[in-house]
Amino acid sequence: MSAQDHYRIDLARFLDIHYDQISLYWKGRVGLFAVLKAMGVGPGDEVILPAFTCVVVPNAILYTGATPVYADINPSSLCCDVQSIEKAITPKTKVLLIQNMLGLSYKVHELVALAKAHGIYTIEDCTHGFGGKYQGQFNGLISDAAFFSSQWNKPFSTGIGGMLVVNNPALKEPLQKINATLLPPGFKDRTVLSALIWARTYLLKGYTYWTLLRCYRWLSKKGWVIGSSSTEELSGTTMPEGYFKNMSQVQCRIGKIALKSLTDAMIIRKTNALKVHEWLVKHDKTCVPESHIEDHAFLKYPLLVQDRGAFLEKAEKARLPLGDWFVSPLHPVKSSLIPWGLNIDEYPHACYISEHIVNLPLEGDLSRLINFLELYQNEIL
Numbered sequence: 001m002s003a004q005d006h007y008r009i010d011l012a013r014f015l016d017i018h019y020d021q022i023s024l025y026w027k028g029r030v031g032l033f034a035v036l037k038a039m040g041v042g043p044g045d046e047v048i049l050p051a052f053t054c055v056v057v058p059n060a061i062l063y064t065g066a067t068p069v070y071a072d073i074n075p076s077s078l079c080c081d082v083q084s085i086e087k088a089i090t091p092k093t094k095v096l097l098i099q100n101m102l103g104l105s106y107k108v109h110e111l112v113a114l115a116k117a118h119g120i121y122t123i124e125d126c127t128h129g130f131g132g133k134y135q136g137q138f139n140g141l142i143s144d145a146a147f148f149s150s151q152w153n154k155p156f157s158t159g160i161g162g163m164l165v166v167n168n169p170a171l172k173e174p175l176q177k178i179n180a181t182l183l184p185p186g187f188k189d190r191t192v193l194s195a196l197i198w199a200r201t202y203l204l205k206g207y208t209y210w211t212l213l214r215c216y217r218w219l220s221k222k223g224w225v226i227g228s229s230s231t232e233e234l235s236g237t238t239m240p241e242g243y244f245k246n247m248s249q250v251q252c253r254i255g256k257i258a259l260k261s262l263t264d265a266m267i268i269r270k271t272n273a274l275k276v277h278e279w280l281v282k283h284d285k286t287c288v289p290e291s292h293i294e295d296h297a298f299l300k301y302p303l304l305v306q307d308r309g310a311f312l313e314k315a316e317k318a319r320l321p322l323g324d325w326f327v328s329p330l331h332p333v334k335s336s337l338i339p340w341g342l343n344i345d346e347y348p349h350a351c352y353i354s355e356h357i358v359n360l361p362l363e364g365d366l367s368r369l370i371n372f373l374e375l376y377q378n379e380i381l
Protein backbone atom coordinates (compact mmCIF):
# COMPACT_ATOMS: atom_id res chain seq x y z
CA MET A 1 0.00 0.00 0.00
CA SER A 2 1.22 3.52 -0.81
CA ALA A 3 1.75 6.37 1.70
CA GLN A 4 -1.36 7.97 0.16
CA ASP A 5 -3.49 4.87 0.89
CA HIS A 6 -2.30 4.71 4.52
CA TYR A 7 -3.09 8.38 5.02
CA ARG A 8 -6.51 8.11 3.35
CA ILE A 9 -7.39 5.17 5.60
CA ASP A 10 -6.45 7.17 8.74
CA LEU A 11 -8.42 10.21 7.58
CA ALA A 12 -11.44 8.04 6.77
CA ARG A 13 -11.24 6.32 10.15
CA PHE A 14 -11.15 9.72 11.86
CA LEU A 15 -14.24 10.93 9.97
CA ASP A 16 -15.93 7.51 10.11
CA ILE A 17 -16.40 7.33 6.33
CA HIS A 18 -15.15 5.00 3.58
CA TYR A 19 -11.59 5.72 2.45
CA ASP A 20 -12.57 5.76 -1.22
CA GLN A 21 -14.55 8.94 -0.44
CA ILE A 22 -11.23 10.72 0.15
CA SER A 23 -8.85 12.17 -2.46
CA LEU A 24 -5.58 13.92 -1.64
CA TYR A 25 -4.02 16.96 -3.32
CA TRP A 26 -0.99 19.25 -3.15
CA LYS A 27 -3.29 21.99 -1.77
CA GLY A 28 -6.96 22.26 -0.77
CA ARG A 29 -7.79 24.51 -3.74
CA VAL A 30 -6.72 21.73 -6.12
CA GLY A 31 -9.38 19.50 -4.54
CA LEU A 32 -11.96 22.22 -5.18
CA PHE A 33 -10.93 22.45 -8.82
CA ALA A 34 -11.09 18.64 -9.17
CA VAL A 35 -14.59 18.35 -7.77
CA LEU A 36 -15.89 21.27 -9.84
CA LYS A 37 -14.63 19.42 -12.91
CA ALA A 38 -16.22 16.18 -11.66
CA MET A 39 -19.52 18.08 -11.38
CA GLY A 40 -19.15 19.07 -15.02
CA VAL A 41 -18.77 22.78 -14.22
CA GLY A 42 -17.58 24.80 -17.21
CA PRO A 43 -18.21 27.87 -19.37
CA GLY A 44 -21.75 29.24 -19.03
CA ASP A 45 -22.18 27.87 -15.47
CA GLU A 46 -22.34 29.96 -12.32
CA VAL A 47 -20.96 29.03 -8.92
CA ILE A 48 -22.18 30.92 -5.85
CA LEU A 49 -19.64 31.67 -3.11
CA PRO A 50 -19.26 34.08 -0.20
CA ALA A 51 -17.78 37.52 -0.87
CA PHE A 52 -15.40 36.93 2.03
CA THR A 53 -12.97 34.21 1.13
CA CYS A 54 -9.51 33.49 -0.15
CA VAL A 55 -8.80 34.52 -3.76
CA VAL A 56 -7.76 30.97 -4.64
CA VAL A 57 -11.43 29.93 -4.31
CA PRO A 58 -12.80 32.08 -7.18
CA ASN A 59 -9.61 31.21 -9.06
CA ALA A 60 -10.49 27.50 -9.01
CA ILE A 61 -13.95 28.40 -10.38
CA LEU A 62 -12.51 30.66 -13.08
CA TYR A 63 -10.01 27.98 -14.14
CA THR A 64 -13.00 25.79 -15.14
CA GLY A 65 -14.35 28.59 -17.34
CA ALA A 66 -17.37 29.14 -15.03
CA THR A 67 -18.40 32.45 -13.44
CA PRO A 68 -18.15 33.12 -9.70
CA VAL A 69 -21.27 34.81 -8.30
CA TYR A 70 -20.74 36.35 -4.87
CA ALA A 71 -23.14 36.64 -1.93
CA ASP A 72 -22.58 39.01 0.98
CA ILE A 73 -21.94 37.55 4.43
CA ASN A 74 -23.81 37.97 7.66
CA PRO A 75 -21.44 40.18 9.70
CA SER A 76 -22.06 38.22 12.86
CA SER A 77 -21.63 34.65 11.54
CA LEU A 78 -19.07 35.65 8.85
CA CYS A 79 -20.90 33.17 6.59
CA CYS A 80 -23.81 33.57 4.15
CA ASP A 81 -27.47 33.62 5.13
CA VAL A 82 -30.06 31.66 3.17
CA GLN A 83 -31.61 34.94 1.93
CA SER A 84 -28.38 36.25 0.40
CA ILE A 85 -27.81 32.92 -1.38
CA GLU A 86 -31.40 32.80 -2.63
CA LYS A 87 -30.92 36.19 -4.28
CA ALA A 88 -27.82 34.96 -6.11
CA ILE A 89 -29.45 31.86 -7.66
CA THR A 90 -30.16 32.02 -11.40
CA PRO A 91 -31.02 29.33 -13.99
CA LYS A 92 -27.24 29.12 -14.68
CA THR A 93 -26.29 28.25 -11.08
CA LYS A 94 -24.65 24.85 -10.98
CA VAL A 95 -22.92 24.83 -7.58
CA LEU A 96 -23.28 26.49 -4.20
CA LEU A 97 -20.12 26.81 -2.11
CA ILE A 98 -20.83 26.83 1.63
CA GLN A 99 -18.01 28.19 3.75
CA ASN A 100 -16.98 27.11 7.21
CA MET A 101 -15.32 30.29 8.42
CA LEU A 102 -12.50 29.91 10.97
CA GLY A 103 -13.98 26.52 11.84
CA LEU A 104 -17.53 27.81 12.32
CA SER A 105 -20.22 26.25 10.14
CA TYR A 106 -23.48 28.10 9.67
CA LYS A 107 -26.92 27.11 8.33
CA VAL A 108 -25.45 24.17 6.43
CA HIS A 109 -28.62 22.02 6.42
CA GLU A 110 -30.77 24.96 5.33
CA LEU A 111 -28.37 25.86 2.50
CA VAL A 112 -28.11 22.25 1.31
CA ALA A 113 -31.92 21.99 1.29
CA LEU A 114 -32.19 25.23 -0.69
CA ALA A 115 -29.63 23.99 -3.24
CA LYS A 116 -31.37 20.61 -3.58
CA ALA A 117 -34.69 22.34 -4.22
CA HIS A 118 -33.05 24.14 -7.16
CA GLY A 119 -31.11 21.10 -8.45
CA ILE A 120 -27.79 22.70 -7.49
CA TYR A 121 -24.71 20.84 -6.22
CA THR A 122 -23.19 21.84 -2.87
CA ILE A 123 -19.52 21.93 -1.89
CA GLU A 124 -18.40 22.85 1.60
CA ASP A 125 -15.24 24.88 1.95
CA CYS A 126 -14.01 23.23 5.13
CA THR A 127 -10.43 24.44 4.76
CA HIS A 128 -10.59 25.82 8.32
CA GLY A 129 -12.68 23.06 9.83
CA PHE A 130 -11.29 19.53 9.58
CA GLY A 131 -12.33 17.54 12.63
CA GLY A 132 -14.87 20.08 13.87
CA LYS A 133 -18.53 19.18 14.11
CA TYR A 134 -21.76 20.84 13.13
CA GLN A 135 -24.96 19.72 14.82
CA GLY A 136 -23.33 16.49 15.92
CA GLN A 137 -21.84 15.57 12.56
CA PHE A 138 -18.26 16.04 11.33
CA ASN A 139 -17.85 19.10 9.12
CA GLY A 140 -17.96 18.28 5.44
CA LEU A 141 -20.29 15.29 5.44
CA ILE A 142 -23.59 17.03 4.63
CA SER A 143 -22.96 18.49 1.17
CA ASP A 144 -22.23 16.65 -2.09
CA ALA A 145 -18.53 17.19 -1.39
CA ALA A 146 -16.20 19.14 0.88
CA PHE A 147 -12.59 20.21 0.57
CA PHE A 148 -10.14 20.66 3.43
CA SER A 149 -6.73 22.24 3.85
CA SER A 150 -3.79 21.06 5.89
CA GLN A 151 -1.70 24.11 5.11
CA TRP A 152 0.21 25.98 7.88
CA ASN A 153 -2.18 27.34 10.50
CA LYS A 154 -4.96 24.93 9.64
CA PRO A 155 -6.50 22.37 12.09
CA PHE A 156 -3.47 20.18 11.48
CA SER A 157 -0.61 20.75 9.11
CA THR A 158 1.21 18.89 6.36
CA GLY A 159 3.09 22.08 5.44
CA ILE A 160 0.76 22.68 2.57
CA GLY A 161 -1.82 20.11 1.52
CA GLY A 162 -5.45 19.40 0.87
CA MET A 163 -8.08 16.74 0.66
CA LEU A 164 -11.53 16.23 -0.73
CA VAL A 165 -14.41 14.21 0.70
CA VAL A 166 -17.09 13.16 -1.75
CA ASN A 167 -20.47 12.24 -0.25
CA ASN A 168 -22.45 12.02 -3.48
CA PRO A 169 -21.66 8.57 -5.01
CA ALA A 170 -22.48 9.83 -8.54
CA LEU A 171 -19.33 11.98 -8.40
CA LYS A 172 -17.00 9.07 -7.69
CA GLU A 173 -16.40 7.92 -11.25
CA PRO A 174 -15.93 11.34 -12.91
CA LEU A 175 -13.62 12.33 -10.05
CA GLN A 176 -11.48 9.21 -10.53
CA LYS A 177 -11.00 10.14 -14.19
CA ILE A 178 -9.96 13.67 -13.27
CA ASN A 179 -7.66 12.52 -10.46
CA ALA A 180 -5.90 10.23 -12.94
CA THR A 181 -4.55 13.40 -14.63
CA LEU A 182 -2.92 14.80 -11.44
CA LEU A 183 0.76 15.73 -11.78
CA PRO A 184 3.29 14.22 -9.38
CA PRO A 185 5.09 16.82 -7.18
CA GLY A 186 8.60 17.44 -8.52
CA PHE A 187 11.93 17.03 -6.68
CA LYS A 188 12.21 20.79 -5.96
CA ASP A 189 8.65 20.92 -4.54
CA ARG A 190 9.31 18.00 -2.23
CA THR A 191 12.71 19.24 -1.05
CA VAL A 192 11.61 22.82 -0.39
CA LEU A 193 8.50 21.62 1.42
CA SER A 194 10.54 19.26 3.63
CA ALA A 195 12.91 22.16 4.50
CA LEU A 196 9.98 24.42 5.36
CA ILE A 197 8.41 21.75 7.56
CA TRP A 198 11.74 21.36 9.36
CA ALA A 199 12.03 25.14 9.87
CA ARG A 200 8.51 25.36 11.19
CA THR A 201 9.00 22.47 13.61
CA TYR A 202 12.32 23.65 15.04
CA LEU A 203 12.42 27.43 14.57
CA LEU A 204 8.84 28.63 15.01
CA LYS A 205 8.27 29.80 18.58
CA GLY A 206 5.99 32.54 19.97
CA TYR A 207 8.88 35.05 19.93
CA THR A 208 10.06 34.16 16.39
CA TYR A 209 6.56 34.15 14.83
CA TRP A 210 6.52 37.67 13.36
CA THR A 211 10.10 37.58 12.06
CA LEU A 212 9.63 34.18 10.44
CA LEU A 213 6.24 35.16 9.01
CA ARG A 214 7.76 38.25 7.34
CA CYS A 215 10.69 36.22 6.07
CA TYR A 216 8.39 33.47 4.69
CA ARG A 217 6.09 35.96 2.97
CA TRP A 218 9.07 37.77 1.41
CA LEU A 219 10.69 34.56 0.18
CA SER A 220 7.42 33.23 -1.24
CA LYS A 221 6.70 36.56 -2.96
CA LYS A 222 10.08 36.20 -4.68
CA GLY A 223 9.06 32.66 -5.66
CA TRP A 224 12.03 31.17 -3.77
CA VAL A 225 9.97 29.01 -1.42
CA ILE A 226 6.54 27.43 -1.82
CA GLY A 227 4.14 30.09 -0.62
CA SER A 228 0.50 29.70 0.29
CA SER A 229 -0.22 31.22 -3.12
CA SER A 230 1.97 32.04 -6.11
CA THR A 231 2.27 35.56 -7.54
CA GLU A 232 0.25 34.37 -10.55
CA GLU A 233 -2.64 33.29 -8.31
CA LEU A 234 -2.70 36.67 -6.57
CA SER A 235 -2.48 38.82 -9.66
CA GLY A 236 -4.62 37.11 -12.29
CA THR A 237 -7.10 34.43 -13.16
CA THR A 238 -5.06 32.13 -15.41
CA MET A 239 -4.23 28.71 -14.02
CA PRO A 240 -0.51 28.53 -13.13
CA GLU A 241 1.58 25.78 -14.69
CA GLY A 242 1.76 22.67 -12.51
CA TYR A 243 -1.33 23.67 -10.48
CA PHE A 244 -3.15 20.34 -10.67
CA LYS A 245 -0.77 18.44 -8.45
CA ASN A 246 -1.01 15.37 -6.28
CA MET A 247 -0.11 15.11 -2.61
CA SER A 248 3.47 13.99 -2.01
CA GLN A 249 4.63 11.16 0.25
CA VAL A 250 6.22 13.69 2.64
CA GLN A 251 2.84 15.34 3.20
CA CYS A 252 1.10 11.98 3.72
CA ARG A 253 3.65 10.90 6.32
CA ILE A 254 3.46 14.20 8.24
CA GLY A 255 -0.34 14.17 8.02
CA LYS A 256 -0.57 10.69 9.52
CA ILE A 257 1.48 11.82 12.52
CA ALA A 258 -0.30 15.20 12.93
CA LEU A 259 -3.72 13.57 12.81
CA LYS A 260 -2.93 11.63 16.00
CA SER A 261 -2.78 14.80 18.13
CA LEU A 262 -5.70 16.57 16.45
CA THR A 263 -8.39 15.57 18.96
CA ASP A 264 -6.33 16.84 21.92
CA ALA A 265 -5.44 20.03 20.04
CA MET A 266 -9.13 20.65 19.32
CA ILE A 267 -10.05 20.29 22.99
CA ILE A 268 -7.45 22.92 23.89
CA ARG A 269 -8.70 25.27 21.16
CA LYS A 270 -12.30 24.86 22.24
CA THR A 271 -11.47 25.51 25.91
CA ASN A 272 -9.50 28.61 24.92
CA ALA A 273 -12.25 29.81 22.58
CA LEU A 274 -14.67 29.69 25.52
CA LYS A 275 -12.26 31.75 27.64
CA VAL A 276 -11.98 34.42 24.92
CA HIS A 277 -15.74 34.32 24.41
CA GLU A 278 -16.44 34.85 28.11
CA TRP A 279 -14.02 37.78 28.17
CA LEU A 280 -15.74 39.39 25.17
CA VAL A 281 -19.23 38.89 26.62
CA LYS A 282 -18.11 40.33 29.98
CA HIS A 283 -16.68 43.42 28.25
CA ASP A 284 -19.68 43.84 25.97
CA LYS A 285 -17.69 43.32 22.75
CA THR A 286 -18.69 41.72 19.44
CA CYS A 287 -18.44 37.96 19.71
CA VAL A 288 -19.36 34.78 17.89
CA PRO A 289 -23.13 33.98 18.16
CA GLU A 290 -23.99 31.66 21.07
CA SER A 291 -25.42 29.14 18.59
CA HIS A 292 -21.87 28.69 17.23
CA ILE A 293 -20.33 27.85 20.56
CA GLU A 294 -21.93 24.49 21.32
CA ASP A 295 -20.57 22.10 18.75
CA HIS A 296 -17.74 23.70 16.87
CA ALA A 297 -14.00 23.26 16.88
CA PHE A 298 -12.53 26.72 16.65
CA LEU A 299 -9.51 27.23 14.46
CA LYS A 300 -9.16 30.87 15.50
CA TYR A 301 -11.42 33.31 17.34
CA PRO A 302 -12.47 36.31 15.22
CA LEU A 303 -12.11 39.73 16.82
CA LEU A 304 -13.19 43.09 15.41
CA VAL A 305 -10.94 46.06 16.11
CA GLN A 306 -11.07 49.75 15.20
CA ASP A 307 -7.69 49.99 13.50
CA ARG A 308 -6.38 46.61 12.40
CA GLY A 309 -2.90 47.81 11.39
CA ALA A 310 -2.27 49.52 14.72
CA PHE A 311 -3.68 46.57 16.69
CA LEU A 312 -1.48 44.06 14.88
CA GLU A 313 1.58 46.26 15.43
CA LYS A 314 0.91 46.20 19.16
CA ALA A 315 0.47 42.42 19.02
CA GLU A 316 3.81 42.12 17.25
CA LYS A 317 5.51 44.24 19.93
CA ALA A 318 3.93 42.03 22.58
CA ARG A 319 5.13 38.98 20.57
CA LEU A 320 1.61 37.59 20.27
CA PRO A 321 0.88 35.65 17.05
CA LEU A 322 -2.38 37.30 15.97
CA GLY A 323 -3.53 36.66 12.39
CA ASP A 324 -4.92 38.97 9.70
CA TRP A 325 -7.46 36.74 7.88
CA PHE A 326 -9.09 38.20 5.78
CA VAL A 327 -7.73 41.62 4.81
CA SER A 328 -9.96 41.85 1.75
CA PRO A 329 -13.17 40.21 0.47
CA LEU A 330 -10.78 38.07 -1.62
CA HIS A 331 -7.83 37.63 0.73
CA PRO A 332 -5.06 38.74 0.40
CA VAL A 333 -5.69 40.84 -2.73
CA LYS A 334 -5.98 44.50 -1.82
CA SER A 335 -6.00 45.91 -5.34
CA SER A 336 -9.09 45.89 -7.60
CA LEU A 337 -11.15 42.69 -7.37
CA ILE A 338 -12.78 43.28 -10.75
CA PRO A 339 -10.61 40.60 -12.47
CA TRP A 340 -12.39 38.11 -10.17
CA GLY A 341 -15.79 39.67 -10.97
CA LEU A 342 -16.26 41.21 -7.51
CA ASN A 343 -17.40 44.82 -7.21
CA ILE A 344 -16.80 45.75 -3.56
CA ASP A 345 -19.65 48.30 -3.50
CA GLU A 346 -22.12 45.42 -3.67
CA TYR A 347 -20.81 43.65 -0.54
CA PRO A 348 -20.83 46.13 2.36
CA HIS A 349 -20.68 43.51 5.13
CA ALA A 350 -17.72 41.69 3.63
CA CYS A 351 -15.92 45.02 3.15
CA TYR A 352 -16.58 46.15 6.71
CA ILE A 353 -15.44 42.87 8.24
CA SER A 354 -12.32 42.70 6.08
CA GLU A 355 -11.33 46.16 7.34
CA HIS A 356 -11.76 45.34 11.01
CA ILE A 357 -11.12 41.63 11.59
CA VAL A 358 -8.12 40.01 13.24
CA ASN A 359 -7.99 36.45 14.52
CA LEU A 360 -6.78 35.18 17.85
CA PRO A 361 -4.63 32.08 18.26
CA LEU A 362 -6.23 29.45 20.46
CA GLU A 363 -3.30 27.14 21.11
CA GLY A 364 -1.50 26.95 24.46
CA ASP A 365 -1.80 29.22 27.47
CA LEU A 366 -3.95 32.29 26.82
CA SER A 367 -3.04 34.39 29.86
CA ARG A 368 -0.75 36.78 27.92
CA LEU A 369 -3.38 37.16 25.21
CA ILE A 370 -6.13 37.96 27.73
CA ASN A 371 -3.83 40.54 29.40
CA PHE A 372 -3.26 42.07 25.99
CA LEU A 373 -7.03 42.27 25.35
CA GLU A 374 -7.47 43.92 28.78
CA LEU A 375 -4.80 46.48 27.97
CA TYR A 376 -6.22 47.45 24.58
CA GLN A 377 -9.92 46.82 25.21
CA ASN A 378 -10.87 50.33 24.06
CA GLU A 379 -9.70 49.41 20.58
CA ILE A 380 -11.91 46.31 20.36
CA LEU A 381 -15.34 46.73 18.79
Ligand SMILES: Cc1ncc(COP(=O)(O)O)c(C=O)c1O
Nearest residue numbers: 027028029054127149151161162
Ligand atom coordinates in the same frame (compact mmCIF):
# COMPACT_ATOMS: atom_id res chain seq x y z
C1 LIG B 1 -11.48 30.02 3.05
C2 LIG B 1 -10.36 29.35 2.33
N1 LIG B 1 -10.65 28.56 1.28
C3 LIG B 1 -9.69 27.91 0.60
C4 LIG B 1 -8.36 28.01 0.96
C5 LIG B 1 -7.32 27.27 0.17
O1 LIG B 1 -6.70 26.24 0.90
P1 LIG B 1 -5.30 25.70 0.37
O2 LIG B 1 -4.28 26.73 0.74
O3 LIG B 1 -5.06 24.40 1.07
O4 LIG B 1 -5.42 25.56 -1.10
C6 LIG B 1 -8.00 28.83 2.03
C7 LIG B 1 -6.59 28.96 2.40
O5 LIG B 1 -6.20 29.33 3.46
C8 LIG B 1 -9.02 29.51 2.73
O6 LIG B 1 -8.72 30.30 3.77
